[in-house]
Amino acid sequence: MLAKLTSKNQITLPKAAVSSVDAAEYFEVTVEGGRIVLTPVRVQNAQAVREKLEQLGITEQDVEDAVAWARR
Structure with missing residues (x-):
């Protein structure tokens, strides 16, 4: 080709x-x-990620807590 x-x-x-x-x-x-x-x-859009997090019952606070934990 x-x-x-x-x-x-x-x-x-x-x-x-x-x-x-x-x-x-x-x-x-x-x-x-x-x-x-x-x-x-494959690029996922942010809204698809938000919807998946909601389906899993993961809140913004959960994400913030996980990031804070990982940065320790």
Whole structure:
């Protein structure tokens, strides 16, 4: 597969490459041995995290207490 780098440093990834990995909107970019490596990253939004904490019965005070404990 071939992809062209534009003058604005943008690349369109070939559909075959993207469809062969889990759906992702963001990619971690690293350079390894002269190669650019893209790794799909799943980004969760803050609201989803808040909803999960609420489902688990974890309050803001619980989080503050845990952070304070970890910083000791």
